[in-house]
Amino acid sequence: MERTNDGVARTRLAVRCLSEMSESPPKVTRQEVEDFLYAEAALLDAWRLEEWLDLLTEDARYLVPPTDTRDGDPVTSLFIVADDIVRIRSRVKQLLGKSAWAEKPRSRTRRLISNVRIVENNGDSVKAAANFAVYRMRYELIDTYVGCYEYELIVRSGKLKIRERKAILDLEALRPHGKISFIL
Amino acid sequence: MDGVSLHRLVIDDEARGLFRVNRRIFTEPEYLEIERRRIFETCWIYAAHESELPRPGDFVSRRVAGRPVIAIRGDDGAVRVLLNTCTHRGALVCREDRGNAKSFQCPYHAWTFSQRGELIGVPGEESYSPAFDRKELTLGQPARVDTYRGFIFINFNRDAGELTDYLAGAKEYLDLVCDQSETGMKVSQGLQAYSIRANWKLLVENSYDGYHAVSAHRRYMRFLEDTGIDIKGSMNPRQEVDLGTGAGKGSRALDLGNGHAVIEYESPWGRPIAYWAPSFGESAKGRIEAARRRLEERFGAERAWRISGTSRNLGIFPNLVVNDIMAVTIRTFFPLTPDYLEVNAWSLAPANEHPQDAALRHDNFLTFLGPGGFATPDDIEMLETCQRGFANHEVEWSDISRGMKSAHPLMSDELQMRAFWRRWNELMTGSHARGSQCAA
Numbered sequence: 001m002e003r004t005n006d007g008v009a010r011t012r013l014a015v016r017c018l019s020e021m022s023e024s025p026p027k028v029t030r031q032e033v034e035d036f037l038y039a040e041a042a043l044l045d046a047w048r049l050e051e052w053l054d055l056l057t058e059d060a061r062y063l064v065p066p067t068d069t070r071d072g073d074p075v076t077s078l079f080i081v082a083d084d085i086v087r088i089r090s091r092v093k094q095l096l097g098k099s100a101w102a103e104k105p106r107s108r109t110r111r112l113i114s115n116v117r118i119v120e121n122n123g124d125s126v127k128a129a130a131n132f133a134v135y136r137m138r139y140e141l142i143d144t145y146v147g148c149y150e151y152e153l154i155v156r157s158g159k160l161k162i163r164e165r166k167a168i169l170d171l172e173a174l175r176p177h178g179k180i181s182f183i184l
Numbered sequence: 185m186d187g188v189s190l191h192r193l194v195i196d197d198e199a200r201g202l203f204r205v206n207r208r209i210f211t212e213p214e215y216l217e218i219e220r221r222r223i224f225e226t227c228w229i230y231a232a233h234e235s236e237l238p239r240p241g242d243f244v245s246r247r248v249a250g251r252p253v254i255a256i257r258g259d260d261g262a263v264r265v266l267l268n269t270c271t272h273r274g275a276l277v278c279r280e281d282r283g284n285a286k287s288f289q290c291p292y293h294a295w296t297f298s299q300r301g302e303l304i305g306v307p308g309e310e311s312y313s314p315a316f317d318r319k320e321l322t323l324g325q326p327a328r329v330d331t332y333r334g335f336i337f338i339n340f341n342r343d344a345g346e347l348t349d350y351l352a353g354a355k356e357y358l359d360l361v362c363d364q365s366e367t368g369m370k371v372s373q374g375l376q377a378y379s380i381r382a383n384w385k386l387l388v389e390n391s392y393d394g395y396h397a398v399s400a401h402r403r404y405m406r407f408l409e410d411t412g413i414d415i416k417g418s419m420n421p422r423q424e425v426d427l428g429t430g431a432g433k434g435s436r437a438l439d440l441g442n443g444h445a446v447i448e449y450e451s452p453w454g455r456p457i458a459y460w461a462p463s464f465g466e467s468a469k470g471r472i473e474a475a476r477r478r479l480e481e482r483f484g485a486e487r488a489w490r491i492s493g494t495s496r497n498l499g500i501f502p503n504l505v506v507n508d509i510m511a512v513t514i515r516t517f518f519p520l521t522p523d524y525l526e527v528n529a530w531s532l533a534p535a536n537e538h539p540q541d542a543a544l545r546h547d548n549f550l551t552f553l554g555p556g557g558f559a560t561p562d563d564i565e566m567l568e569t570c571q572r573g574f575a576n577h578e579v580e581w582s583d584i585s586r587g588m589k590s591a592h593p594l595m596s597d598e599l600q601m602r603a604f605w606r607r608w609n610e611l612m613t614g615s616h617a618r619g620s621q622c623a624a
């Protein structure tokens with residue numbers, strides 16, 4: 001289902017790219033961003049992490065700021081997660097491997113994404129934001145991660161790609177969650 | 185007394201080289217009550233770092249050993265710690281995590297307290313009797329406050345010994361951490377505030393457990409290999425470290441007195457302090473080598489090597505961990521219930537660090553450490569599963585005997601944990617566990 005949506009969005013983007021090539025760059029619509037984020041969430045919840053990697057650019061970053069410095073910069077502040085693409089790929093490899101004990105066996109997750117909005121639209125790149133509630137189920141406990149995503153998306157060959165993905169937690173502390181052992 | 189048995193909680197059978205800890209002390213609430221009084225109210229407890237209070241009026245407000253306190257630098261430059269509860273009827277007089285304040289006004293009835301805790305404002309004071317004395321209503325303070333190299337400690341016991349005596353051999357290791365910098369050390373912005381569904385003493389053990397690295401952190405070791413580090417043989421060293429020359433791959437574990445302990449070992453990973461690794465990139469090499477030369481000028485080759493090329497996991501009794509590993513982390517924690525603890529963890533870095541070094545430090549920190557790192561989540565998982573396992577109360581004992589007969593205990597032994605447990609047992613029971621015997 002989610003793949004279909006994703007496929008439709010990509011096709012539409014591609015068509016518009018072709019037809020408007022000579023004119024000003026086509027604007028990505030909120031609908032396209034929404035479809036993209038839903039498709040991404042479905043991949044993550046299904047642990048299809050290799051496919052998820054395909055959504056990222058070669059210079060992608062994945063960030064989770066600390067709960068007390070949500071507007072911080074990873075150079076000056078100690079984040080919870082501040083992965084460059086090398087570490088994102090390593091994280092995926094670990095999570096799909098045999099010894100990421102915190103996720104072995106894997107937890108169940110379910111992401112609810114809403115309030116999607118485009119914050120800045122430059123044609124072939126957009127900054128988008130969305131609210132999230134991510135449930136993680138493990139050992140018959142439920143931990144709920146609540147916050148806001150900030151995305152930097154770019155259009156590559158008619159497809160949206162993630163250049164930066166920041167999950168800003170509204171939680172005041174990772175309590176009682178304790179950890180972010182999956183991709184938030 | 186206290187309705188629970190304090191008999192044979194720890195078995196310290198030196199003759200046979202066996203050391204056991206009774207698992208009831210991880211699960212029964214009665215022991216936590218006793219710990220609160222006999223450990224957390226008698227020991228020096230880390231509260232904050234001076235670098236968090238750079239200017240007069242700067243404060244941080246947080247729970248320390250379960251109590252809301254305020255650490256504030258006064259206009260006179262002195263650091264004070266105030267108990268964050270209004271002397272009128274109890275409200276928190278400070279409800280911000282940090283900031284700068286000339287005074288604190290309680291929001292409930294607007295009593296106002298100075299930076300020193302003095303009561304300086306009482307609306308409608310004429311309604312009180314002549315016996316009402318502002319001086320008796322100063323904000324509470326811990327019985328003792330003292331600092332060592334920027335680390336602010338508090339003690340709720342008026343009769344406690346001096347902090348420097350208390351720290352004993354741990355001072356040398358705090359020195360090794362702080363000597364990294366000529367400009368002093370500072371806590372970086374960004375608190376990692378998390379929790380573990382396990383007993384707090386399991387985190388003590390885990391924080392300097394060199395035995396678990398190869399298995400529990402297998403994925404981190406793979407990651408290191410992927411970044412071009414040869415870790416073979418370095419994580420389960422068989423020989424004692426030669427800290428003088430750095431020859432070979434070695435380690436040692438030391439009892440530092442008063443329940444403090446450390447493991448010290450040659451770093452398999454790079455360290456932002458003058459110890460380059462391939463993942464830092466060629467561009468960082470020059471800066472890191474210059475830093476190493478500078479350390480050698482200041483301290484001589486041997487100590488410079490120790491500061492830069494070795495890592496150390498230091499446990500300061502009861503609940504402070506200073507791990508000087510891929511970066512420096514200050515970690516402190518406190519139990520809310522026998523099976524739940526709260527952790528606060530910070531990064532400690534040289535003040536005025538070059539931004540490129542700071543970036544490298546944070547990267548290095550995060551690959552291993554913290555609730556989103558490649559290692560800490562697995563530690564948490566291990567501790568939480570231990571706690572679940574303890575429901576099988578027929579399995580009475582945990583074994584902490586590793587390396588007990590060794591003349592040169594290594595990081596992968598358990599001497600450091602025994603140092604903690606012996607002190608814990610003394611404070612809890614008033615007697616030594618030494619010589620107690622395992623049932624044959």
Ligand code: FES
Nearest residue numbers: 270272273290293
């Ligand atoms: S409780 Fe603080 S003024 Fe009344």
Ligand SMILES: [Fe+2]
Nearest residue numbers: 390400559563
């Ligand atoms: Fe660990």
